[in-house]
Amino acid sequence: xxxxxxxxxxxxxxxxxxxxxxxxxxxxxxxxxxxxxxxxxxxxxxxxxxxxxxxxxxxxxxxxxxxxxxxxxxxxxxxxxxxxxxxxxxxxxxxxxxxxxxxxxxxxxxxxxxxxxxxxxxxxxxxxxxxxxx
Numbered sequence: 001x002x003x004x005x006x007x008x009x010x011x012x013x014x015x016x017x018x019x020x021x022x023x024x025x026x027x028x029x030x031x032x033x034x035x036x037x038x039x040x041x042x043x044x045x046x047x048x049x050x051x052x053x054x055x056x057x058x059x060x061x062x063x064x065x066x067x068x069x070x071x072x073x074x075x076x077x078x079x080x081x082x083x084x085x086x087x088x089x090x091x092x093x094x095x096x097x098x099x100x101x102x103x104x105x106x107x108x109x110x111x112x113x114x115x116x117x118x119x120x121x122x123x124x125x126x127x128x129x130x131x132x133x134x
Contacts (some may be wrong), residue, residue: 001103002127004126004132005128008130009025009030010035010037011026013036014040016036019130023118023119023129024043024069024071025040025069026121026129027112027113027120028080030129031110031123032083032085034083043076043079046075046076046079050070050073050075071114101113101115101120101133103122106125108124108125110122111123
């Protein structure tokens, strides 16, 4: 059985209050151990430099990470790679869901996991997030 542990990634300690759409920033802060504010500033800078298109999230072009990060853009992928993270797909288009947010189906270690409309962190089989996304 996969365990769950409440973890805001240092968001409250950084002075932020309430809830917002910063799951990508929180997941990165939790998984990497980087300070929340450092991750927030880096992802906000990526958003600020993002050009608006009809496909981008509402946060593109704004120096904020509170309304989401467009994770499919090259700038975000390049930044994640620069801090030592490698994206590994567990599902292919048209394949259907074969991997679940379960400690028995994912490798040990620190993982940033994309689930339906949310990003979370799993550390050695324990989900670390502000809510249980299972």
